[in-house]
Amino acid sequence: MSRAPRTDASPEGPNPSTSSSAPPLDSAFTWHSESSEPAPARLSPVNDRLSADTALKRVRRGEFLLYSGDFHNAKQLLGALSRRLPRPAKARSPLEAFRAERRARQLEHETLSRIVVSLDRDYRLGLARAPDTSLACHQVWGASTTDTTVVPLKQLLGMLGAAEWRRKGLAVPGLTGLLHPHYGVYLPTRTDYVELLNSVTEVKGKRVFDIGTGTGVLSFILLQRGAASVQATDCDSRAVACSQENAERLGLGKRFQVAEADLFPKGTADLVVCNPPWIPEPPKNRVDRAVFDEDSQFLRRFLEGLSASLAPGGVGLLLLSDLAVLLGLRPPGWLEAEFERCGLSVQWARSTPARHSKAKDASDPLHMARSRERTTLYCLKPVSP
Known part of the structure; x- marks a missing residue:
């Protein structure tokens, strides 16, 4: 007051x-x-x-x-x-x-x-x-x-x-039922990363961690495809409330748990999925935190802690745009060097070009970079001793 x-x-x-x-x-x-x-x-x-x-x-x-x-x-x-x-x-x-x-x-x-x-x-x-x-x-x-x-x-x-948006809901490719986003929670209107996640075949029966869940959309897609359970986290209370409400709406509340937390929940999982903020710059407000990650701190800490959160044979699924490299905010090869530093190997990687409206808008000031943007799904495993 x-x-x-x-x-x-x-x-x-x-x-x-x-x-x-x-x-x-x-x-x-x-x-x-x-x-x-x-x-x-x-x-x-x-x-x-x-x-x-x-x-x-x-x-x-x-x-x-x-x-x-x-x-x-x-x-x-x-x-x-x-x-x-x-x-x-x-x-x-x-x-x-x-x-x-x-x-x-x-x-x-x-x-x-x-x-x-x-x-x-x-x-x-x-x-x-x-x-x-x-x-x-x-x-x-x-x-x-x-x-x-x-x-x-x-x-x-x-x-x-x-x-x-919350009243009428949002259709997301690969999700049965509508998603109801809340104010201040990143609106998943970009479908490229969702389509990449849909390409993952080994989902049934898996225990999943979803780090930075937002609306919960990635969790719900995995649960509908047979994942046994999801433990999700987000640092924003609005995202926690949003994902919990959506889980109940979609009939997934018994297999979905979410907590306001920084990065990983306790324990280990078979799959750890994360779609982190992709621009390594300071956020200027609360909403910005879904896109801006100052000095890549969130991404660095995710990679550093991933191995300890994986059950034997488990893998991490990292979804990341290369826009930061195209803008000159990260040097080429930076991400691969971080994988190596954190003792992670890439089992496979799948990419798709950006399909959002700004990638096609020649009048956009950042069109030079956005027109070449690609989103990649990395499957990561700890390097064997």
């Missing part, structure tokens, strides 16, 4: 009919941000009369603009602000393009996150033409403990989109 010392008056102040959506002067409010940003010291009320040019000037001065007015106008303001931000210059290399794109995305996040809205104790949004936000917020945050919650509008929109 955060205390708002003041709510500043503004030339673009709220209309009388919508001012109730702003926290009262000096009221306490709960602040939510995926980036762990501190709560605003003050909120500046604005409404539909605010132009995008004026908004950009004010957020660049460090203001947090508390929007009260029309919901669709608020969304249009976010779009207009985004279009006014500088675009990365043409890069001379994939690495330069990657760095420029990350800086641009960070600037966009810092700018758009200063357009905020307030919700009441039931997480209702008091803007005209606003959708029902209560369910989406309860799913992510649980019950409110204060009368007012303040959140960046951009984040709230992401939560609403995730709630819709």
Whole structure:
């Protein structure tokens, strides 16, 4: 919970009919941000009369603009602000393009996150033409403990989109039944790694560890193909809740266990499967952790601990994109050197080209690398003494 010392008056102040959506002067409010940003010291009320040019000037001065007015106008303001931000210059290399794109995305996040809205104790949004936000917020945050919650509008929109995915479910190739992803858990819309896992034939009766389970999709595919049991782990509580709920929905709850843990559960398994974050860069927020792994720490520790988690005759299944190599973030041969350092041998490897939309989008700043991206499934065993 955060205390708002003041709510500043503004030339673009709220209309009388919508001012109730702003926290009262000096009221306490709960602040939510995926980036762990501190709560605003003050909120500046604005409404539909605010132009995008004026908004950009004010957020660049460090203001947090508390929007009260029309919901669709608020969304249009976010779009207009985004279009006014500088675009990365043409890069001379994939690495330069990657760095420029990350800086641009960070600037966009810092700018758009200063357009905020307030919700009441039931997480209702008091803007005209606003959708029902209560369910989406309860799913992510649980019950409110204060009368007012303040959140960046951009984040709230992401939560609403995730709630819709969770409601209708997602079809995944090779999975019987729908997957229902939660907000903040990596959405498995890329199917290349799932298809590679489906090529593994020796599954029946195996005891499995799934490291960094996310939605649990890899666990569920293996269980539906005859694996005896899965013990899954994830460092994010939202992934733990998501995978547990999906296991129950799919009728796999009796053979699936999940715990919030760092890497391996206790004991050993016949199969240890992992689809780790593939970009060795620092994550900038909680959601980033599914993709970004600073200095490859997660991947290194997985490889270092794999042998001790394998039962006699067991194997590790590592799914990894080579995008980091194509971007120049890892040198060629780095992964093979890590296998050797950790006493692991590659029994076999199978690869497939990336099929996601960005791999085909020539306008994407990273198209030069993404168009050549491949995902590989490595079958790993400890080197015999």
